Amino acid sequence: MRHSRVKSVIASLILLVSAAPVASDYGPMTLFQLLMANDVAVRGDVTNLEDARYEIELAYNFRQSEVPKSLGVIRFDSYPPETRTGDFDVGQFIVLFAVAEGEGLVRPLGRAGEGEIRRDADYVYVQALSRPPTTLTRTRSEDGTYAAYRIDARLFDQAVEGFYGCYRPTGPGRIERICSSDAQESYRGGSWLAGHLSKIAERMIGGED
Numbered sequence: 584m585r586h587s588r589v590k591s592v593i594a595s596l597i598l599l600v601s602a603a604p605v606a607s608d609y610g611p612m613t614l615f616q617l618l619m620a621n622d623v624a625v626r627g628d629v630t631n632l633e634d635a636r637y638e639i640e641l642a643y644n645f646r647q648s649e650v651p652k653s654l655g656v657i658r659f660d661s662y663p664p665e666t667r668t669g670d671f672d673v674g675q676f677i678v679l680f681a682v683a684e685g686e687g688l689v690r691p692l693g694r695a696g697e698g699e700i701r702r703d704a705d706y707v708y709v710q711a712l713s714r715p716p717t718t719l720t721r722t723r724s725e726d727g728t729y730a731a732y733r734i735d736a737r738l739f740d741q742a743v744e745g746f747y748g749c750y751r752p753t754g755p756g757r758i759e760r761i762c763s764s765d766a767q768e769s770y771r772g773g774s775w776l777a778g779h780l781s782k783i784a785e786r787m788i789g790g791e792d
Contacts, residue, residue, distance in 0.1 A: 611711040612693040615783045617680040618743065619752045623650055623689050626702065626740075629675045634658070636688070639679055645743050655688045656681065676702045678739075701731075707739040708732070713783060716775060734776065742776040750784050758787050 618624070624645040630653070631638040639654050656679065671677065680698035681689035692698030697710045701724075708724070708731035715732060722733040749762040749770045760767060771781040 611695055612697040613711045613713045614709050615713055615780055617692055617698055618746055618780065619756075619758065620682070620692055621646075621680040621698070622683045623648075623654065623679065623681045624743065624747070625650060625654070626676070626678045627654075629671055629673055629677060632671075632673045639677065642676075643740075645740075646747050651687070654679070654681075657684055657688050657690045671701060676704075678702055678707060701729075702736060705736055706733045707736050709734055709739075712779070716779075738774050738776055742774055742780060745770045745773060745777055746780050746784075749781070756787070758784055760784070760788060 612620070625639070625641050626643050626645070627639040627641040629637055630640050636658050637656050639656055641650065641652050641654065644650050678700040679689075680692045680700070682692060684690045693710075695710070700710075701708045708722075708729075710731050712719070712732055719732055719734075721730045723730045749760060749767050750758050751761045752758050762770070767781065767785075771778050
């Protein structure tokens with residue numbers, strides 16, 4: 584009887600452990616993960632906003648890949664508005680990291696819409712960073728609907744564009760350097776954000792401890 588009871592307790596523990604959520608599965612996607620996982624990395628203006636989808640008129644393509652001037656974006660409602668970068672209207676300027684969905688449409692990355700990054704004239708509002716600098720704190724939006732890391736827009740653009748000039752994602756969790764060591768050092772020293780992204784990439788490649 585005692586042996587059967589012990590086996591029952593162990594079985595229950597195994598079920599509890601296997602059912603427990605893994606933080607990496609449910610936490611927000613970091614900026615580096617967005618850079619690694621997308622098919623499309625662009626910035627532009629939101630147009631033709633509907634409940635289920637919207638269009639974005641491209642102003643810039645970070646990856647320099649073939650992307651239509653206007654993209655149809657699936658807008659999903661499986662997450663509460665307060666967990667995303669904020670609701671937006673037609674004319675809102677955003678950065679979009681998305682994956683191809685078929686029929687000419689794309690879907691923003693992330694379970695909480697992290698791939699839809701709100702932007703204004705001066706700043707980009709990023710949901711999550713891996714080990715951000717201690718000087719960088721989360722800032723609430725003016726309407727109080729969301730909190731994010733506020734990053735200088737020009738610095739952000741340079742860091743993201745430079746990332747794709749120096750690195751190429753080759754698959755889940757895999758990346759290769761496509762620039763010279765001198766170019767990599769120059770990119771890394773360009774800003775704190777470039778250094779942050781380069782450090783993670785080099786660690787993934789195996790170039791540093």
